[in-house]
Amino acid sequence: MPPGGWTTCRHCGGPIGGDGAADAPPGFCCAGCEGAFKLLRGEGLERYYARRCLDPGTRLLKPEAEDALPPYATHVTVDEAGEATLHLMVEGLHCAACVWLIERLLTARPEVTHARVNMTTRRLTLRWRARAADAEAETGTGDHGARRVLDPVLAVGYRLVPYDPALLGRETNRAERALLRAMAVTGFATGNVMLFSVSVWFGGDMGPVTRDLMHWLSALIALPAIAYGLRPFARSAVTALRGGRANMDVPITLAVLLASGMSLWETARGGPHAYFDAAVMLLFFLLIGRFLDSRARGRARAAAEHLLTLSGVSVTVLEPDGTTRGLRPDVVPVGATVLVATGERIGVDGLVAQGVSDLDASLITGETVPQRIAAGDRVFAGTLNLSAPIRVTVDAVGEGTLLAEIVRMMEVAEQGRARYVALADRVARLYAPVVHALALAAFLGWWLAGGLPWQEALLIAAAVLIITCPCALALAVPVVQVIASGRLLREGTFLKNATALERLREADTVVLDKTGTLTLGRPKLSRRAPGAGGGWTPDDLRLAAGLAVHSRHPLARAVAAASPEARPLEGVREHPGEGLSWPGPDGPVRLGSAAFCGGPADLGETGGAAPGPTLWLRRGAGDPVRFRFADSLRPDAAATVAALSARGLQVELLSGDRPDVVAAVARAAGIETWRAGQTPADKVARLDALRQAGRRVLMVGDGLNDAPALAAAHVSVSPATAVDVSQTAADVVFQGDRLAPVVSALAVAARADRLVRQNLALALLYNMVTVPLALAGMVTPLIAAVSMSTSSVVVISNALRLARRAGARPLPPALPATTADEAHP
Template sequence: MPSEGWTHCRHCGEPITDDCCAAGRPGFCCVGCEGAFKLVNGLGLDRYYERRCLDPETRALKPDTDPDAIPDYTPHVSEGAQPGEAAVHLLVEGLHCAACVWLIERLLTLQPGVTHARVNMTTRRLTLRWMPQDDRDDPATEDRGARRILDPVLAVGYRLVPYDPAALGRDTDRTEKALLRAMAVTGFAAGNVMLFSVSVWFGGDMGAVTRDLMHWLSALIALPAIAYGIRPFARSAVTALRAGRANMDVPITLAVLLAAGMSLWETARGGPHAYFDAAVMLLFFLLIGRYLDSRARGRARSAAEHLLALGSRSVTVIEPDGSARASRPERVAVGATVLVTPGERVGVDGTVASGVSDLDTSLITGESAPRRTGPGTRVFAGTLNLSAALRVTVDAVGERTLLAEIVRMMEAAEQGRARYVALADRVARLYAPVVHVLALGAFLGWWLGAGLPWQDALLIAAAVLIITCPCALALAVPVVQVIASGRLLRAGLFLKSATALERLREADTVVFDKTGTLTQGRLELCPGGPDAPGGGWGWTPDDLRLAAGLAANSRHPLARAIAAAAPGTPALPGVVEHPGAGLAWDGDSAGPVRLGSAAFCDAPADPDGEGGPELWLRRGPGTPVRFRFTDTVRTDAAAVVSALKARGMAVELLSGDRPATVAAVARAAGLDTWRAGQTPADKVARLAALRDQGRRVLMVGDGLNDAPALAAAHVSASPSSAVDVSQTAADVVFQGERLAPLLGALAVADRADRLVKQNFALAFSYNAITIPLALAGQVTPLIAAVAMSTSSLVVIGNAMRLSRREPVGLPAQEQAA
């Protein structure tokens, strides 16, 4: 045996060859692994080797001996969140498990000057920030000590490359395609093998030769499909066993292989029974659940990438001599001047130096109306310039921007939610070891204790393993999830997370965002006339047609709302737009016509004190009229809020909009608790306070400013009209103009939870009855296979009840609709 009893490397886990032994490295496959092992132990981090779980599909931790294989990190070092701080974002290759995350973070935080080191297990993204050390880092080098800090991680064997979300997405796509192919193969095999099985079951006086032919045909189809489809479960089982633990995939793999092996043995010796159908059908259902889980994880994985993409576009820097150059946002110096053209997103945080425009800040603040921006106004990365060019003096770039802070909050929230363990996994931790101990005990008891031949004892142990195969247990959750996902999809909801149903059932508090969530997210013109809001300032149909003619020349959201209120009105020629102020036209016989702000039209500012978005129209010397706008509350908002309260749930509203606007929406929706002017950090802090009170919060929001809160909540939902980032961070996405699907999701979650628990009870009851019989030697493998299949069918049949019943809890008008 090579290397003094070691067959696999103590560091990377790869097999040790005879060449390694000849080189005099006991227990290691190469000098790099030996050095890495000594480094980890020398720093007192040897617990890593006890806790890690090596994934055979992931790159082995072999340190790179070729210096050219290590990329240059200099171009990727940027300014950190604090003055003088440096930062870098890298993708970790070779990340196996949570122990790897712990080791990397510990190796980095032990380095002098490091202020922050965080690895996101979901995205494999390493975020590192440090203060360069003058005594150790050469000021002449642009990497500011990055290589010195990263060397211990590289020496252990992890590969650090520039962070590329597209590469991560390609890895995810490959995994999902592999699962989809395995699911297609096992599904095809299950359908065809079942045809042969039915022929055997109902063949009447079928002769032995014909029966054996059916079994061989089943084997010809099932065995290749099983070999192909079992790989995800077998890899997981091997990984768990290498780490000295058991998961649900261990008994699943053993049971499927045992059923297939015994079926092949029975077929080869001309036996009457084979169990190919049960093995391949189980694989098919389990692969469905695994694929849905991978899809959910893939969508959650891209949340931070969507946020980062908003701030990654190049910006135009104005040099002191007046020339312009394009630059990456993080490369722009503080104090520089950046040009932001209409239709372009701001790439930095800064202060407007010159220019007047309107800024769409809805992604940051959630406020529906654009914000007038002029010299001295603060602007933030990710906001959209609507009207005119702005010159912005840069205050913060890269990690110091508000957008970067939102990303940090998002990733911290995702890390916290990742600790939630699904019910099936919690059950598996106890179930799997018990199953194996029972089978081993049956074999040893009958062979050594009762003196039965080992062949017969092994047959009894096989019957125990088959009858205790966690088919029903393994199907208890996936089948319910698949049926619940289909049921919700037909109701206009998309379930994205494998644990969302469990967390939905646990929610006892609902927190709504305002714009685009309780409201439609679209500004609409309020009615005019003397009796309309605003009294004598109300408009007439003639005023509307004139205003719509001017508004057709502008891209401003309020102008578009006026144009939409008078469809078909042609655009007036010669209209001049004054950015941040309004529109002017000199073609009216009564004199100059202006449409815009109160100051632009010489009108009284907020005459009735109600606030809210508005435009004024003045024709020559005449009295100005006001067009008021509102973001319409969803038609069923009040009914849904009432239904949520009837369920015993606390409901409140958090919004970044103005207090007067938020109060009006809260009244319309029947909400007593609301908070206005909430920043993304304020929303996360409020959710944290509710969590500290023991509340389980369902957050419902749609804007970029809601993304950290959606990730931080116990469970979250977002409308299909939301920005991509919010949909990505949410667990449930609902379609349509109504909020009623949320109640349907809660009702389905309640029923799904009951069905899952019923399925577990059925599975355990089945085991409680059949295991003693199997241990007593009263169950043959055939009876065990029949019992196993029956228990699976019972579980599936129980779960199917979810698809035959409508969800309850909808408002009466929704049920009628």
């Protein structure tokens, strides 16, 4: 206990006193804080108190009563395996020690499988094995045990509320406003102090009394401004020192305090060496650099932040009685019907129940051309309704939407520990002892060996502390990663792994799957080809379409799409695995497999193997008619393969289809090396063989049925429909019908790698040039501050070049969609 007793609470840091103080335990402001303190002691987590830094503006909150807690039940989702997921925002988060404490408290629970706190967004992602019946019995809330799991965190004073991106935006704006205020104060002080300094410098016969007056006036202006402007750096420095480590703000804080303290000492004793101007101007330039860094990071994350804001639009819910009401998207019940007006952004995921319109889905797919939607089509939060009002049946809201999944992937991509990030972090950790040793050596060398007054030697040491701050090095890699992720996101390409960019840059071989990758995976009816083996007529097509509309089979849907004017027939019966039948006026009609319809199973028009999937139509005892289908190539497949080859990549095609079909697709796409009849195991074996040959393989395959091959590759990319984004095993997922995002991702990865290397080189060159100059006494603290801030701005500006679309090798114009059947001889 301190000699004078406890004046602030040992747990929350608040003052002891006020209402209820008589009943408060010694050393605590209330019984709740005492209980929280004992809880941490009992769990062996008391190191938290030594590591944390309590921000006066962001104190720990008092443990809340049960009735004051938000309802977690409506925000819990449970998957088929019984694992519950909850996304929360942590209020009262101070520093990395808070992150450590929260994660330790949660992972200590046996049912918790994952607990991760994002310091930047303050998002807590929590997963646990739900025990619904027990939870309801214990809490009566039906929240699948969320309250029980969160109790330790709530007990120590953190407030957990449902994740709301708007709160994060307000917090970021608050921090930037604080930096702007500090800049304004220090800038005002700098201008006024310089007036007195210029008078001293050019005062000529100014006597010591007048000089001391100028110094005291400078101190009167500078010291309050320094105390106000130094807070962002001092808080971070104190946090690091309490944790037994040093960060970049430690030498900055030390340098400003040394310059200010030495100047005040000189002024008090009437000495000539006062550098208030240098101290306050140093702080002014440091704050400019910190603010520019914050703004640059904000711009780099603009794509993800824009997506977050889109989820906050109001939703108009149609009630059963026909009335409407506006609700936040996250509280709209699943199954409700929402109205989306023309020009309104959709706030939920769901199916179109009524209406036909055009949809701007560029934020999701990267495609700028509006897509047509009608009843039964799926729409997603964040997309824009362009043409006409529609009604949407809700099937996902809040954290369950595709928009939320994309933002989570962005966070994963930004938080990863890529090789260059780890290198920069190691260098940044090692710099502290070296920098302080250099500063001490500079001070002792110039004072003892160089014969300079201790005041001037101290200023040289301060300049060394400032100029060696590795801000540029710390920013060199993460800013590039964030900008690269944001650029790809705007193009409809999502990074699911933080090291994907590095591995994309290393790829030298591209292996493509056929169905759903080179082709669209949507079969279409081939052109009519009369002849032996079942040539069809328009009459046959109308009859087949009348049956096909009753089935969801892909081939039946292709027949129905080929004859939209056909009328559905009454009395159609579906035979699972075989086809459709209808008791027609001239005898039974069948549409389905060759075995079901009595057609030759494997014979084509010329007696050879059929080059694609088929359906047969038979009227009564007549001869069967064959409908042949082919899968269309992606419109830019050949152009993309040509662009990959132009980049020096070896391109192969692996497919499980028959050799003649694979050969036709390979020929149409311009691929020379191909293999047909490949099982998933065969594909993995081929990738292993390429790896043993020293190749680094980029596998491009369908995200659902090529999972083993995607996992076996050095890096993997998958085309996926929006609903598959979170399911695919690939490192990178792209949307849309074009294959060009593969080339774009490779181009962005290569350019990001060049920018990272350039940034590291710039940071190294900066230190190689400036550190010797500082040690030689040729750099003042003011010049050191300007150069350090400039180096950070240069690194950030260099990284922002990646946001421009220049640099990707242009693709040849996309060709019209080609079917494998049309490419076949």
